[in-house]
Amino acid sequence: MLELVIGNKNYSSWSMRPWVLLKHFGIAFTERKLRFSRDPQSPFHTELARISPVGLVPVLVDDGFAVWDTLAIVEYLAERHPEHAIWPRERQARARARSVVAEMHAGFGALRQHLPQNIEARLPEVGARVLAEQPAVQRNLDRVVGLWTDALQTSGGPFLFGEFSAADAFYAPLAGRLITYGIALPPELQAYVDRLWASPGVAAWVADALAEKDFIDFEEPYRQQA
The missing domain is CATH 1.20.1050.10 (Glutathione S-transferase Yfyf (Class Pi); Chain A, domain 2)
Structure with a gap:
C-alpha cells in the first residue's frame, strides 16, 4: 500500500496537497506524520533522512520506492491510477x-x-x-x-x-x-x-x-x- 509521509496538518501546506488528492479519489494509503522540528536529531529529520535525500515532506512511498516533491507525487499518482481524472480528461x-x-x-x-x-x-x-x-x-x-x-x-x-x-x-x-x-x-x-x-x-x-x-x-x- 502507498504510504504518505507528511508534517503537521495545521501548518504543512505541501503535505496537504497530495493527501487531499488521495482522499478525494479514494486511493488507499497509510499516513505517517512527523512533527516539525528544527532539532537535527528529531524524528522529523532522522526518519526523513532514511527515505528521502532532500529531507522535506511530503514523501510518497510505494513498496519502498520514494517519490518526493509534491508535483512529482501528483504525476506519479496520475500514472498509477489512470482510472481517476486526477488531471482533466480533455x-x-x-x-x-x-x-x-x-x-x-x-x-x-x-x-x-x-x-x-x-x-x-x-x-x-x-x-x-x-x-x-x-x-x-x-x-x-x-x-x-x-x-x-x-x-x-x-x-x-x-x-x-x-x-x-x-x-x-x-x-x-x-x-x-x-x-x-x-x-x-x-x-x-x-x-x-x-x-x-x-x-x-x-x-x-x-x-x-x-x-x-x-x-x-x-x-x-x-x-x-x-
Missing part, C-alpha cells in the same frame, strides 16, 4: 490545469512568506496589515483572483476545471490562507472557496488539523508578536 483543459499547478508550485512567494498556513487560526488583522504593507502580496492575490476567475468561467465550475482535480488540491492550502487571514474575495470566488473547503478530502484534512492541538513556536510568528 487535452487543452489538462494543459491549462498543469500550467496553473506549476504556477502555484513555483510562485506566489510573497503570499507564502507573509501569510503562512495556520488552519486553526483566525488572524484578519494580520491579513489587513500585510496587504497594506506588502504590495507584493496584493499582486499575488490579484493573480489568484484572475486565475480562478478565468478557470471557473471557462469550465463552468463547480471546481477550477469542472470536476475536482489536482489543480483544486494544489490551491486548497492557498484558499485556507485566505480564510485564516480574512482576505475578502469577489462573491463567486468566495463561493468557490466554500465549495473547496467542503469537498471531502479538504474537509477531512481540516478536521484533522483542527484536532491536532500541537502548536509549534516557530510556525506561529504572529502569535509570538502578539
Whole structure:
C-alpha cells in the first residue's frame, strides 16, 4: 500500500496537497506524520533522512520506492491510477490545469512568506496589515483572483476545471490562507472557496488539523508578536 509521509496538518501546506488528492479519489494509503522540528536529531529529520535525500515532506512511498516533491507525487499518482481524472480528461483543459499547478508550485512567494498556513487560526488583522504593507502580496492575490476567475468561467465550475482535480488540491492550502487571514474575495470566488473547503478530502484534512492541538513556536510568528 502507498504510504504518505507528511508534517503537521495545521501548518504543512505541501503535505496537504497530495493527501487531499488521495482522499478525494479514494486511493488507499497509510499516513505517517512527523512533527516539525528544527532539532537535527528529531524524528522529523532522522526518519526523513532514511527515505528521502532532500529531507522535506511530503514523501510518497510505494513498496519502498520514494517519490518526493509534491508535483512529482501528483504525476506519479496520475500514472498509477489512470482510472481517476486526477488531471482533466480533455487535452487543452489538462494543459491549462498543469500550467496553473506549476504556477502555484513555483510562485506566489510573497503570499507564502507573509501569510503562512495556520488552519486553526483566525488572524484578519494580520491579513489587513500585510496587504497594506506588502504590495507584493496584493499582486499575488490579484493573480489568484484572475486565475480562478478565468478557470471557473471557462469550465463552468463547480471546481477550477469542472470536476475536482489536482489543480483544486494544489490551491486548497492557498484558499485556507485566505480564510485564516480574512482576505475578502469577489462573491463567486468566495463561493468557490466554500465549495473547496467542503469537498471531502479538504474537509477531512481540516478536521484533522483542527484536532491536532500541537502548536509549534516557530510556525506561529504572529502569535509570538502578539
